[in-house]
Amino acid sequence: MTPTVSPPVSPAAPPHGLSRAQLHEMYYFMRLTRSLEERLVNLYRQTKVIGGLFRSLGQEADSVGSAYALDRGQGDFLSPLIRNLGSMLVQGATPLEILRQYMAKAESPTRGRELNIHYGDLERGFIGQISHLGDMVPVMAGVALSFKMRKQPRVGMVYVGDGAMSTGTFHEGINFAAVQRLPMVIICENNGYSFSTPMHKQTAVRQLVDKAAAYGIPGVRADGNDVLAVYGATKPAVERARQGGGCTLIELVTYRRKGHAEHDNQSYQSTGEIAEWEAKDPIDRCIRDYVEAGWATVEELAEIDARILALLDDAVGHCEDEPMPAAGTALDGVLADPARAELEWYRRIDG
Amino acid sequence: MAEVTYLEALRQGMMEEMRRDENVFILGEDVGAYGGAFKVTDGFLAEFGERRVIDTPISEAAIVGAAAGAAHMGLRPVAEMQFIDFISCAYDMLTNYVATARYRAGLPTPMVVRGPSGGYVRGGPFHSQNPEAAFLHTPGLKIVCPATARDAKGLIKSAIRDDDPVLYFEHKFLYRRIKEDLPEGEEILTPIGKARVAREGRDLTIITWSAMVYKALEAAERLEKEDGLSVEVLDLRTLLPMDDEAIMASVKKTSRVLIAHEDTRTGGVAGEITARINDQAFEWLDAPVKRVTAHDVPLPYAPTLEDFVLPQTDDLVVAARWLAAY
Numbered sequence: 001m002t003p004t005v006s007p008p009v010s011p012a013a014p015p016h017g018l019s020r021a022q023l024h025e026m027y028y029f030m031r032l033t034r035s036l037e038e039r040l041v042n043l044y045r046q047t048k049v050i051g052g053l054f055r056s057l058g059q060e061a062d063s064v065g066s067a068y069a070l071d072r073g074q075g076d077f078l079s080p081l082i083r084n085l086g087s088m089l090v091q092g093a094t095p096l097e098i099l100r101q102y103m104a105k106a107e108s109p110t111r112g113r114e115l116n117i118h119y120g121d122l123e124r125g126f127i128g129q130i131s132h133l134g135d136m137v138p139v140m141a142g143v144a145l146s147f148k149m150r151k152q153p154r155v156g157m158v159y160v161g162d163g164a165m166s167t168g169t170f171h172e173g174i175n176f177a178a179v180q181r182l183p184m185v186i187i188c189e190n191n192g193y194s195f196s197t198p199m200h201k202q203t204a205v206r207q208l209v210d211k212a213a214a215y216g217i218p219g220v221r222a223d224g225n226d227v228l229a230v231y232g233a234t235k236p237a238v239e240r241a242r243q244g245g246g247c248t249l250i251e252l253v254t255y256r257r258k259g260h261a262e263h264d265n266q267s268y269q270s271t272g273e274i275a276e277w278e279a280k281d282p283i284d285r286c287i288r289d290y291v292e293a294g295w296a297t298v299e300e301l302a303e304i305d306a307r308i309l310a311l312l313d314d315a316v317g318h319c320e321d322e323p324m325p326a327a328g329t330a331l332d333g334v335l336a337d338p339a340r341a342e343l344e345w346y347r348r349i350d351g
Numbered sequence: 352m353a354e355v356t357y358l359e360a361l362r363q364g365m366m367e368e369m370r371r372d373e374n375v376f377i378l379g380e381d382v383g384a385y386g387g388a389f390k391v392t393d394g395f396l397a398e399f400g401e402r403r404v405i406d407t408p409i410s411e412a413a414i415v416g417a418a419a420g421a422a423h424m425g426l427r428p429v430a431e432m433q434f435i436d437f438i439s440c441a442y443d444m445l446t447n448y449v450a451t452a453r454y455r456a457g458l459p460t461p462m463v464v465r466g467p468s469g470g471y472v473r474g475g476p477f478h479s480q481n482p483e484a485a486f487l488h489t490p491g492l493k494i495v496c497p498a499t500a501r502d503a504k505g506l507i508k509s510a511i512r513d514d515d516p517v518l519y520f521e522h523k524f525l526y527r528r529i530k531e532d533l534p535e536g537e538e539i540l541t542p543i544g545k546a547r548v549a550r551e552g553r554d555l556t557i558i559t560w561s562a563m564v565y566k567a568l569e570a571a572e573r574l575e576k577e578d579g580l581s582v583e584v585l586d587l588r589t590l591l592p593m594d595d596e597a598i599m600a601s602v603k604k605t606s607r608v609l610i611a612h613e614d615t616r617t618g619g620v621a622g623e624i625t626a627r628i629n630d631q632a633f634e635w636l637d638a639p640v641k642r643v644t645a646h647d648v649p650l651p652y653a654p655t656l657e658d659f660v661l662p663q664t665d666d667l668v669v670a671a672r673w674l675a676a677y
Contacts, residue, residue, distance in 0.1 A: 114455045122423060128456050132447050138413040139448065142420020142428075149376070149402055149426070169444065172413035179408060334454050334490045335592075336514035 011294025030060040033086040050104040055258040056083040061282030062252040063087040065230025078157040079136040092124035096315040112325040133164035137173030144182035163194025178215040181246035191256035209251035224252030225282040358526040364504035368511040378405040379431030411440035422462040432466030436480040450491030465519035475652040481614040494591040498564035500531035505541025522562040546597035552583030556601040559611040560587040570667035606637040616644040638677035
């Protein structure tokens with residue numbers, strides 16, 4: 001949907017010191033996230049996606065705006081959760097990798113060992129999550145601890161949701177990071193639901209950001225559907241962390257418009273609620289804001305959309321028919337020592 | 352030559368590695384100013400400073416998780432569990448995150464989690480545990496359990512240098528009871544994955560590790576004197592990866608095997624060793640493989656109860672006689 005708006009006569013400067021090109025790049029990553037997921041839906045319906053498919057429809061702005069506040073040139077790190085595909089794309093993950101992961105291809109980053117966006121790359125600065133919510137908080141605290149110990153001006157960012165904040169590892173990790181004044185930013189993506197459980201059954205606090213007080217760290221809350229507001233809330237926290245000011249908890253308020261996964265019929269979400277948030281779609285909003293302010297033209301954004309579709313056509317064409325990994329490759333790489341443990345004898349039944 | 356305790360040997364090993372490699376650091380509860388609940392890290396804060404000797408909150412999952420994150424970045428953390436009983440609080444981080452990191456994500460995770468394990472110290476249910484069986488089932492971890500001062504030192508040094516996560520279960524009963532001459536200046540590196548023949552024998556093998564090695568040696572002495580039996584004692588030293596070669600070599604030599612461990616019986620490590628012998632050397636056996644273990648109860652506090660529940664030298668002697676007569 002492209003709203004009909006008129007550009008101003010003389011555009012104001014973009015906020016937060018961002019350039020026009022950067023604004024366009026943020027739009028690019030949001031659109032790439034959505035279009036890639038739409039492509040995955042097609043592949044899922046063709047049963048080419050092996051496992052579940054987890055959408056971030058309506059949440060693209062919080063992922064992209066927060067990750068965009070990191071400085072890849074300085075070696076900043078992040079660890080996403082399942083609805084932060086956009087953050088990974090910002091950090092350098094490619095659509096081809098994501099497609100291969102979902103389709104369990106031999107050439108996928110994890111060689112078919114892990115699902116969906118569960119993968120990482122130390123070179124590009126992202127660490128794949130595991131399914132145990134909250135566990136990446138202590139892990140990212142350890143990454144940030146290494147930055148502090150080596151006096152490197154680098155920052156670690158870790159994502160949790162409204163559900164992950166109920167876990168013990170979240171508490172232990174954020175508390176450890178706060179006590180150690182680690183260069184870390186904890187992004188809470190509050191999308192209203194963890195699977196079917198609404199926030200009021202998850203916690204008794206009124207706002208998740210209130211939990212920051214319990215750890216003695218600053219808490220910031222922003223509109224997660226406004227990519228510039230997300231960036232504006234995150235950037236100062238990243239820079240404060242980089243300068244030794246410790247960690248920050250940021251709550252980004254958004255909404256999960258699809259089910260927990262593609263198989264979920266969302267019976268517990270009212271259609272009115274979903275429609276209400278559809279009207280607040282972060283990509284539509286971005287287009288409207290950019291065009292109204294004169295930071296982009298409708299034609300420029302349409303050109304980006306076309307570029308993304310071509311990129312995705314190419315990526316899908318490249319990997320759709322690739323093979324899955326050979327069965328025997330399941331055995332190596334458990335330990336650094338490449339010994340293929342015990343295969344020699346435990347299946348031998350003929351003496 | 353200097354006579355050092357098991358605890359001092361462990362301490363020396365960690366200190367040598369921290370001096371050798373700037374990337375090695377320690378973290379845990381009360382490890383800094385206090386020097387650890389058992390004083391294993393006494394003096395570390397003074398020498399290495401707060402940057403490399405980190406007192407943490409009471410958060411075993413955070414200790415292990417942060418160690419993993421730091422290890423990914425090229426550091427070599429040594430995380431202390433104040434008592435190894437509390438490692439269960441980090442079970443999720445160890446089994447789901449740490450152990451799988453290399454396999455699923457190619458993430459190097461060179462880290463050590465160590466702590467005082469074991470009973471015979473009137474510690475009750477939560478200061479006496481032997482958690483090795485809980486982790487033996489997890490691909491991606493290594494488990495070492497030193498019995499001697501030399502191995503306490505040699506295994507911590509090898510564990511710190513290992514490129515995979517290593518669980519180092521030291522035995523608190525041995526801390527100050529075991530002493531050994533360790534030459535100053537000698538680089539002791541006990542290889543991970545290699546068992547040690549603690550006593551040569553021909554008639555029967557006792558396979559064991561950690562503090563049970565001493566009970567096995569006592570039993571072997573008595574069996575030699577009283578029964579004229581020649582008993583071999585195999586100290587496994589590493590449980591994961593298990594030294595099948597050493598186990599089978601001893602089975603083929605004596606054909607009678609007794610497995611002794613301090614942990615409870617059901618689902619214990621002895622069951623796995625028995626299965627391996629069954630798979631690899633069944634035809635060499637002259638008798639069923641026999642187990643001597645703790646009874647299947649939480650470990651009680653009263654000396655009368657603890658001594659009854661934990662395996663004693665007498666239990667080993669009785670089982671060995673049964674095996675020899677089979």
